[in-house]
Amino acid sequence: MSKLFRAVIMGPPGSGKGTISERIAHNFGLKHLSSGDFVRENISSKTDAGVLAKTYINKGLLVPDHVMTRLLLPRLEEMTKYSWLLDGFPRTLAQAEALNSSCDLDVAINLNIPLETLKERLRHRWIHPPSGRVYNMCFNPPRIQGLDDITGEALIQQEDDRPEALVARLRHYKDVAKPVIDFYKAKGILYTFSDTETDRIWPNINTLLSTKIPAIQSDARCASTR
Numbered sequence: 060m061s062k063l064f065r066a067v068i069m070g071p072p073g074s075g076k077g078t079i080s081e082r083i084a085h086n087f088g089l090k091h092l093s094s095g096d097f098v099r100e101n102i103s104s105k106t107d108a109g110v111l112a113k114t115y116i117n118k119g120l121l122v123p124d125h126v127m128t129r130l131l132l133p134r135l136e137e138m139t140k141y142s143w144l145l146d147g148f149p150r151t152l153a154q155a156e157a158l159n160s161s162c163d164l165d166v167a168i169n170l171n172i173p174l175e176t177l178k179e180r181l182r183h184r185w186i187h188p189p190s191g192r193v194y195n196m197c198f199n200p201p202r203i204q205g206l207d208d209i210t211g212e213a214l215i216q217q218e219d220d221r222p223e224a225l226v227a228r229l230r231h232y233k234d235v236a237k238p239v240i241d242f243y244k245a246k247g248i249l250y251t252f253s254d255t256e257t258d259r260i261w262p263n264i265n266t267l268l269s270t271k272i273p274a275i276q277s278d279a280r281c282a283s284t285r
C-alpha cells in the first residue's frame with residue numbers, strides 16, 4: 060500500500076492559502092481540508108462545537124483551541140484513507156501539538172507575503188459566505204460582478220478584511236504563528252515561500268510537491284515488496 064501524503068499550509072490572512080490549496084488539490088489529487096469550511100458546516104448544522112464556535116466568530120474572535128480541536132480531529136479521522144492538505148489549522152502551538160499527536164505530517168508550507176500586498180488583496184476580496192468561495196476583483200473576478208459563479212447569490216466583503224482591521228489581525232497572526240513555524244522548523248518539514256504573486260510562488264510549490272509525493276509513494280512500494 061502506498062503511503063499517504065499529509066501537509067498543512069500556513070500564512071497570514073490574504074496570503075493565498077485558499078487559492079494555492081485549490082491548485083495543489085487539483086494537481087496532486089489531494090483532499091483540500093479547509094478548517095474555515097468545517098467551522099461553517101458545524102455552525103450551519105448546529106453541532107455543539109458549531110454553536111460554541113459561532114459565539115466567538117460573531118465577536119470577531121478566534122475559536123478557542125479546545126473547540127477547534129474537537130471540531131477538526133474527528134474529521135481528520137474520517138480521512139485516514141486519503142492524502143490531504145489542511146488549510147487554516149493549526150493556527151496556534153496547542154493546535155499544532157494536538158494535530159501532531161493524531162498524525163505525522165510530511166510538509167508544512169509557510170507563505171510569507173508583504174503587508175502591503177496583503178492589504179491590497181484583501182481590499183479586493185469578495186466571498187460567498189455559505190460556500191466559502193473566494194474572489195478577487197482583479198486576480199480572479201466572478202463572471203458577473205458581485206455574484207457567486209455557481210449559485211448566482213450575492214458576494215460580500217468581510218468587515219475584518221478592511222485595511223484598518225488587517226493590521227491588528229496580522230499582529231495577532233505573527234504572535235500565534237511564530238511558535239507553530241518554529242515547531243515545524245524543528246521537525247525539518249517547514250518550507251517557506253516569499254513573493255508578492257501567487258503565480259510566482261506556485262511553480263516552486265509544484266516542484267517541491269512533485270519531488271515529495273512520488274518519492275513517498277515509491278518508498279512505500281519498495282517497503283511492501285521486501
Ligand SMILES: Nc1ccn([C@H]2C[C@H](O)[C@@H](COP(=O)(O)OP(=O)(O)OP(=O)(O)O)O2)c(=O)n1
Pocket residue numbers: 070071072073077094095096098116120121122123127147148149150
Ligand atoms: N484554526 C482556526 C480556523 C478557523 N477559525 C475560525 C475563525 C475564522 O473567522 C473562521 C473562518 O475561518 P477561515 O480560515 O475561513 O477564515 P479567515 O477569513 O479568518 O481566514 P483567512 O483570512 O486567513 O482566509 O473560523 C479559528 O478560530 N481557528
Ligand SMILES: Nc1nc2c(ncn2[C@@H]2O[C@H](COP(=O)(O)OP(=O)(O)O)[C@@H](O)[C@H]2O)c(=O)[nH]1
Pocket residue numbers: 070071072073074075076077078079180181183184185193194195196197198199255256257258
Ligand atoms: N492580486 C492578486 N490577488 C491574489 C493573488 N493570490 C491570491 N489572490 C487573491 O487574494 C485574496 C486572498 O487569497 P486567499 O486564497 O483567500 O488567501 P487566504 O486568506 O490565505 O486563504 C483572494 O481574493 C484571492 O483571490 C495574487 O497573486 N495576486
